[in-house]
Amino acid sequence: MLTLLAQLTIGAANLVAAFLFLFGLKRMSSPATAASGIRLAGIGMVAAVLASFLYVLNIDDSVKPYLLMNITLALLALAIGGVGAWLAGRKVAMTAMPQMVAIYNGMGGGAAGAIAAVELFGNNAHDASQLIVTLLGALIGAISMSGSVIAWAKLQGIINKPLRIKSQQIINGVVFLAAIAVAGWIVFVTLSGADPLLSIASWTYIFFAIALIFGILMTLPIGGADMPVVISIYNAFTGLAVGLEGFVLGNPALMIAGMVVGAAGLLLTLLMAKAMNRSVANVLFTNFGDIVKAKHGAMKGTERETAASDAGIEMRYASSVIIVPGYGLAAAQAQQKLYEFVKLLQAAKVSVKFAIHPVAGRMPGQMDVLLAEAGVPYDLIFQLDDINEEFATTDVVLVIGANDVVNPAARTDKSSPIFGMPILNADKAKQVYVIKRGQGKGYSGIVNALFYSPNCNMVFGDAQDVLIKMIESVRSLGKASS
Amino acid sequence: MSFDFTITGFVALYIFMLAGFAGWVIIGNVPAILHTPLMSGSNFIHGIVVVGGLYTLINASTTQEQVIGFFAVLLGAGNAAGGYAVTDRMLAMFKSSEPASKPHRSHASKKKH
Numbered sequence: 001m002l003t004l005l006a007q008l009t010i011g012a013a014n015l016v017a018a019f020l021f022l023f024g025l026k027r028m029s030s031p032a033t034a035a036s037g038i039r040l041a042g043i044g045m046v047a048a049v050l051a052s053f054l055y056v057l058n059i060d061d062s063v064k065p066y067l068l069m070n071i072t073l074a075l076l077a078l079a080i081g082g083v084g085a086w087l088a089g090r091k092v093a094m095t096a097m098p099q100m101v102a103i104y105n106g107m108g109g110g111a112a113g114a115i116a117a118v119e120l121f122g123n124n125a126h127d128a129s130q131l132i133v134t135l136l137g138a139l140i141g142a143i144s145m146s147g148s149v150i151a152w153a154k155l156q157g158i159i160n161k162p163l164r165i166k167s168q169q170i171i172n173g174v175v176f177l178a179a180i181a182v183a184g185w186i187v188f189v190t191l192s193g194a195d196p197l198l199s200i201a202s203w204t205y206i207f208f209a210i211a212l213i214f215g216i217l218m219t220l221p222i223g224g225a226d227m228p229v230v231i232s233i234y235n236a237f238t239g240l241a242v243g244l245e246g247f248v249l250g251n252p253a254l255m256i257a258g259m260v261v262g263a264a265g266l267l268l269t270l271l272m273a274k275a276m277n278r279s280v281a282n283v284l285f286t287n288f289g290d291i292v293k294a295k296h297g298a299m300k301g302t303e304r305e306t307a308a309s310d311a312g313i314e315m316r317y318a319s320s321v322i323i324v325p326g327y328g329l330a331a332a333q334a335q336q337k338l339y340e341f342v343k344l345l346q347a348a349k350v351s352v353k354f355a356i357h358p359v360a361g362r363m364p365g366q367m368d369v370l371l372a373e374a375g376v377p378y379d380l381i382f383q384l385d386d387i388n389e390e391f392a393t394t395d396v397v398l399v400i401g402a403n404d405v406v407n408p409a410a411r412t413d414k415s416s417p418i419f420g421m422p423i424l425n426a427d428k429a430k431q432v433y434v435i436k437r438g439q440g441k442g443y444s445g446i447v448n449a450l451f452y453s454p455n456c457n458m459v460f461g462d463a464q465d466v467l468i469k470m471i472e473s474v475r476s477l478g479k480a481s482s
Numbered sequence: 483m484s485f486d487f488t489i490t491g492f493v494a495l496y497i498f499m500l501a502g503f504a505g506w507v508i509i510g511n512v513p514a515i516l517h518t519p520l521m522s523g524s525n526f527i528h529g530i531v532v533v534g535g536l537y538t539l540i541n542a543s544t545t546q547e548q549v550i551g552f553f554a555v556l557l558g559a560g561n562a563a564g565g566y567a568v569t570d571r572m573l574a575m576f577k578s579s580e581p582a583s584k585p586h587r588s589h590a591s592k593k594k595h
Contacts (some may be wrong), residue, residue, distance in 0.1 A: 014533070020529050024506060028573075029511040035573040039525055042566050045530065049562075052536040063543045073552045074539050078532075081559030089567025101522045102570055104529075109562035111531040114554035118538045118547050129491065235525055243501070244529040247494050249534050254500040256495065257530040263505035264524045269518065339555055359512055365517030369572045379578030383514045 010428045013051030014253035020044030020259050025264070048253060049078070068275075081107075094373050095330045099155035104230045105238050106148030112241035113208070119248055120186075120204045128191055130248055135183040137244030139211045144237040146215030151230050154219075155362065163220040169181070169285060172217050179210040191438040218284070226283045228363040229272050233280070236265025252351045263476075268364070275358030275412075278419035303439065306457040311433045312341070312470030316429075316477060318395035320351045322387065324424055325371065325441035328359050328401015328437065332463035335374035340398065341467050342376070344474045353390070354381045355424050357405035388425050397429040399450075400463055407448045418446060433457040435454040519572040526569050529562025 020040045027037030053074075056067060063070070072353025087102065092100045093350060116138030118124075125131035153159045186203050189196040196203060222230055246254025255479070273280045302322040315321050323342070342352050354376065360367035368381055391397060400404055406426040426432055427450045434451060438460055452458055459466050489497065505524075512520050535558040539551030 014550060017530065021530070025508050025523065025527070026511075028516060028520055029508065029513070031516060031576040032578065034516060034519060034576060035570070036568045038519075038526070038573055038592050040565065042525070042570070045526075045562055045566070048530060048533050049536065052533045052542075055537050055540045060543070063541055064549065066543055067540075070540050070542050070548065070551070073548060074536055074594065077535075077539070077552050077555035078559045081556040082563040085560035086565030086567045089564040090571065092568065094572070097518065097522070097568060097572070100564070102527055104527050104561050104564040104568075107557040107564070108528045108531055111554045111558035114550050114557065115534050115538050116543070117530070118550050118554070121546060121550070122544075213569060232521060235521060235528075238531075239524070239528045242528045242534070243498065245531070245534055247489065247498075249537055250489055251534060251537070252489065252497060254530055254534050255489070255497050259501035260499045260505035260508070261524045261528045264509035264520075265500035267506050268521060268524075271517075279540075288588075301592075302555055331518075333513075333571070356515070358517075361489055361518075363518050363521070365514060365519070365521075368515040369518050369575065370570075372575035372577070375577070378515060378576050379579050381515055400569050404564050 003058040003154055006057040010051045010054050013047045014251065017044035017048035018256045020047075020252045021181065022260065025260070034191045034291070081086055090412050091105060092111070092315075094366075094370055095362075096156075097366060097369065098228060098231060099152045101363070102148045102152040102227075102234070105231065105235050106152065109141045109144030109148060109234065109238040109241055112238065113145060113211075115136050115245045116141060116210065116241075117204065119245075121201055123190070123200070123341065125190070125248070128187065131187055131190060132183075133244050134248045135186065135207070137241045137248065138208065139179060139183065140237050140244070141241035142211035142240060143215035143218065144234045146212040147219040147237075148215075148231070148234045149233065150216055150219035151227050154222075154224050155227055162223045168217075168221055172214065175210060175214045175217055179207065179214055182207045198366055222284065226276075228359070229269060229276070229280065229283045231363070232265055232269040232272055233284075236262050237271060239263075239265055243363065272359065272364050275364065275422060277418070301449050301452040304456070304457045306433065306459055308435075308454045308459050308461065308466045308469035311457065311474035312461050312473040313477060314431065315345060315350065315396050315470075315472045316348050317435075318350055320353075320394045321345060321398060322353050322355050322391065322398045322426075322429070324355050324357070324399045324402050324406055324426055325360065325367055325399060326357075326400065326402025326405065327367075328403075328435075329463055330367070330370045331360065331401065334400070334435075334463040334467055335370055335376075337467035337471065339371075339374045339376050341471050341474070342380075344471060344478075348474070350476075352380065353387060355384070355387045355391075355426075357380055357384055357424055358422075360405060384422060384424060391425040392428040394429045395431065397426045397432045399426055399434040401433060403436075404446060406450050407446060409446070409449050410452075413449070416446060426450065427453055427456070430455065433459055435459045435461070435463050437462065489523030516576075519569055519576075522565055522572065523569045526562060529558060529565050532558030532562050534558070 024037040024041030027033040119134045239258045243258025365467050408427045410418045410421040410423045489591030497533045531563045
């Protein structure tokens with residue numbers, strides 16, 4: 001009776017969790033309700049975790065001698081993993097968010113892989129389909145884990161250069177096929193009872209080793225600029241792995257949550273790749289950046305420099321200003337100063353809007369988060385499709401720390417590697433100011449034609465310093481007139 | 483498990499299909515401004531793997547299973563707790579320029595789809 005009650009409670013808690021996950025995600029589709037969405041999902045998670053301790057009421061006799069130790073270990077693991085990650089997540093700077101998400105994602109993949117490992121070592125599968133699903137989940141989870149760690153290391157700056165070796169794709173292909181072959185061998189031997197040559201356990205170790213190596217090899221050659229897409233793919237991978245292991249454990253909450261994330265991650269990946277005008281296969285299998293090197297120095301004309309104070313004053317007397325922020329803004333930690341400047345402009349009745357490119361920042365939507373952190377209201381922030389028409393009728397565009405996303409070559413120059421990428425049409429405004437550290441190329445290493453066009457002036461310097469000067473110039477105007 | 487939670491072939495495929503569809507449709511409605519919190523929010527949701535880890539660890543009957551199960555729970559708990567912490571932090575930052583009011587009473591109708 002007690003065990004039945006326990007099972008019903010677990011079942012109900014998981015059902016509630018699955019519902020709250022879906023409902024919470026739904027509420028995340030609007031900035032106004034998003035904060036409550038994650039809290040609802042959090043309640044679901046806590047309920048499911050608490051209920052899973054009821055599993056102790058329904059165990060095999062063979063487990064009983066281990067039970068006390070198991071419970072101790074479980075509490076310990078929850079405490080260490082949970083508290084550690086919680087504290088790290090509370091502390092991390094918003095600019096470091098992409099690598100943080102990567103590492104949490106890798107943990108999820110590793111957990112799914114570990115569950116699969118227990119199933120495989122214990123030889124728990126009832127039939128062929130369960131064994132195949134376990135192996136598939138293990139493969140995907142392991143790739144997601146080691147791949148996420150590499151993605152983290154790249155974004156953190158631990159691995160600086162994309163590592164490319166000759167005939168890499170062939171090597172990767174062979175490694176991947178080896179993983180499949182070992183998995184196939186495990187299935188064959190388990191089902192047919194043939195002599196496995198090595199023990200099944202050894203083959204399982206080999207299988208995991210190859211899968212982990214494949215994750216590393218697959219991620220190493222991909223450049224830092226493409227990491228967001230890669231993290232998004234691994235996010236989908238982990239979801240898929242969790243869903244598959246949920247099937248193996250007979251847990252519908254894992255199946256639903258995992259598959260929802262798998263599909264969501266896939267969609268998000270496609271959206272991101274589209275924003276960069278590249279296919280997902282292109283991101284994964286070609287070496288972005290190599291073709292670019294030949295091109296620089298080919299630009300005619302010069303970059304015209306303007307003083308920060310002049311640019312600030314012109315914006316003060318404009319009627320409309322659009323600000324295009326890029327990662328350089330965040331790198332200079334200048335979001336607060338930028339918003340201070342914007343508030344001054346607004347006080348002078350200037351209409352100010354922010355235009356965000358889908359791949360601004362190191363992760364889609366990261367720029368929005370960084371601006372929100374500085375206190376910019378989300379109704380001032382506009383996405384590419386919503387604002388691109390407005391540039392032509394705007395007085396001044398201020399580009400801060402952004403480069404490739406405003407490069408008109410994407411529209412005009414067929415030989416440019418970014419040709420066809422949707423860009424913000426900043427060049428169509430009456431006047432463009434670009435705040436930039438110095439003369440240099442963007443993250444992708446491409447020369448920007450905008451900087452040489454007649455309606456564009458450069459303000460060189462650290463974004464923070466430049467904005468302080470702009471603020472001062474506008475403030476002193478206010479004093480002079482009063 | 484003695485109580486009938488077993489999910490066989492086609493039922494599993496139906497669950498996967500419907501869940502996948504639900505994920506696709508729900509995310510399709512999220513504005514680009516929320517993509518980062520969304521990515522970390524969905525990252526949090528697959529942290530439910532910690533429940534699978536707990537099931538595995540509680541049912542462990544060898545030292546090897548205990549060790550691997552321990553790591554499954556450790557990693558799963560990190561995924562869930564960390565994913566929640568960063569998502570909650572990010573979402574708390576999104577404010578409207580309308581007069582500040584409590585988040586749950588703010589003008590939700592404005593950006594609703």
